[in-house]
Amino acid sequence: MSTSRYPQNWKEIATSIKESFDWRCTRCNRVCLRPGQKPPELTLSQRRVYTLQVHHFNFDPSDNRLENLAPLCSGCHLYYHRFRRGNISPGQLSLFK
DSSP states (O other): OOOOSSOTTHHHHHHHHHHHTTTBOTTTOOBOOOTTOOOTTSOHHHHHHTOEEEEETTSOTTOOOGGGEEEEEHHHHHHHHHHTOOSOOGGGGGGGO
């Protein structure tokens, strides 16, 4: 029995969210790397900056309603978790599509 609060299909959900926003952070608008992209001019630590992650606005990884999810670059995602806040609300997400 798994103790993860993420669903088994989390990878598919996250990829779908990232694709729907064209691999762009909804907070800073940074275009991030797609799976398998490894530009030779970027170091590993630089590539991490361009990694897109999916954030849960209510900080509950078991709540995967679309209005609770947003793609964020690693820096913006860290900001949300560090301060438990951000400057984009779920209602504003439609502005970025």
